[in-house]
Amino acid sequence: MNNYSIIMLGPSGSGKTVFLSSLYKKLSTQSELGFFLQVDTGEKRKRLNNIYTQVAADEKWPAGTRYSEVSEWTFTCRVQNPSDLSIYDACCFTYLDYAGGRINEEMDEEDENSEFNDNKFKAADALLGLLDGQKLCALMGKEKIGTVWAVNDLRNMIDVMQPSPKPVHFVISKWDIVEQNYTLEQIRDRLLEIDEFKNLVKLRNQGGSPVRLIPVSAVGKGFAIAKPDGSMEKTGEFPKPFQVEVPLACILPDMIQVMMEELIRKRKSELETPIEVKPNIGFLDLIGQLFAGGLKIVQELLPRKYQFPGKTLETLIEWAETPAQQKIAFAARRTEELRREQAESLKKVADEETALAHAINCFVSIQNQLVYRFPASELKVI
Template sequence: MPSPTFRVVALGGSGAGKTVFLSTMFHEMNFRTSRRSYYLETTPEQAIALGNIYARLTDTTQPWPKATLVADSHEYVFDCVGRDPQGHRRKVLTLSFIDYAGGLLERHMDGASQAFHDLQQRIDGANALLVMIDGIRIRQLFENHPAARTYFLSTIRPMLEFAQRANCPLHFILTKWDLVCEVPTLRSLSEGERLGRVVAALMQFDFLKALVYVHSSGQVVRVIPVSSVGAGFAEVDSNGYVVKRPHGTVAPTNVDVPLSVIVPDYFKQVRASLDTATRDAVEAAVRSRLNLKPHEWLGVAASMLGRPAGLVVRTALKGTLGGDVGQEVSTLFLRWLAGPYSAKSAAIGTFRDQAEQEIASVEAVRSAVLDDFTRVVHRFEDNYPQSLLRAP
């Protein structure tokens, strides 16, 4: 069975930590564990490149990894893979992350027009847009450091001119959260309260407030604090530079969340875009078929998508992606609407033929991964109730 691809664009100024975040995310999630039903795979070349970045990041005797240059913007492709009850490898979906060089968005460069055009096209077709905000600048904002205001006006504001093109969910990723947590006025607060204070500080910038006000009415706008190294690994020295502590230990924070929210937030936005009658009709049809076997479910899902309400669903998905999304994304959306997956009473081995067993295996793994994503989102929102930004 073919698997859908979800496209993500990451924007951020030089040194915001985009590539470092991707290397840590991959390092944390490229192995099997009992705590989740999937792991990430990529090409050997990209695995080695990300591994080298991570090794440099975590080695306290080495300087920080270098910032991405304009000519070095990269696409990182990760396969989300699970194992069925028989231990067979099943690819559930693919995630494409475009890591754009920060310098492209900060100043004019000769020959960059093609890169700008490519960036605009990528944003137009994205399932999620990550806007990376450097945590050290957030820290400086609380310290009333003039460099903070310069950063938000000269780096973040131009970046949001591109971000406002997007029809997909917008995720503001607050990097270096470990350094933000050390701000004296934030140190004693809970994580949720801390994020609330930071969001209030960010909303002092009219262009940020305006983007949230306009886009949150029809798009999911979320803020996610992350730390690629965790508390105690880095500190700000007397000259204002971020340095590694000699015996620091890496313990990343929330690096799984930006990946986990991509599909649920995208589907949540599509669901909200449906008119009430269509949404009720589709959800009622989905609920009435929950007891079907996996191969039966896929056949019915295909039939549902051919009906008027199903055509509206496909149109909504197409409107977000800017192209035909295909049967796989549409079917995955219906499975997400169905809610938590419950294993059928019949074992996979009891299905009539090999084709039915194959479908049942893939469907079981796919549903388990969707459930894992949803659990991460719920846990994150419990800890950070102000993560979803809405117009006042």
């Protein structure tokens, strides 16, 4: 079974631990999203449930990952067929949660290199950077704490991300607090005024590696309010996680985009006579021009864990290679169509391959909704 790894980066207090517990809370049972997650051990299941219980019921918030700790969480994505209730594994996602202190606290060079430049980091399929929603609000309000966050925490996170060519998902935590005063467009524009952030986005745009800005809330609207001293006070409402599944759903579509861009660049450099690409040619037609044998040959050239069946791969490519501005209109038009496709693929789930095909349909549908609700989420620098 394929396993996809995600490095979670964020300074102390950004909410990585709470995010993971919220992700598991929302996806521990199959819902309208069409799939569910199972954590790899009973101890980790209990730990995540205990963390979320503390979030929901205790006055204090859970403690963050300790400086010396690197937590690894493996979730199996599973699908339950509604006809006979049989359950099938689709794939796995492993999250490596690096302690926040490694982002914003000083350490010796040997320790830094051993933690951030190991094989697991290089082999990651995506990078997930947690942006503290409260710190973003402070940045928007030109408060000192926001400036310190931007020039220290954000800068250090970008330094760590820069060597990797993999997709980057910037996840805005505590969106329930942020949205009371700011839109995602306003947050995006402010972040792009920061040179390091803008340069990271621009270079990845040029290299065909997606960068996303994804608003999430581990607890949902109305669960907590920000106090003048910067702390969060719980209101007694029941938590309702918002969009915590979206970063996970974006991993495979974004990695396919990276892989396809790399294959195309390599193929163009190999050709002795450049192919003249006709205007407005479809991406699948372009593949047919560049590769004799078309999609079937491309499928064989991809790394093994991305060698999806033809129709599944075609679904991912069609979505991944749709230009950003077209995606907005595409998303509005395809919402119901994707729901129907998801419902049909669920009925066909009978083994690991059909479970994965269904899960990918779910991922595309979730990403489609992200683009529809938040057009500014796909970061582009012209």
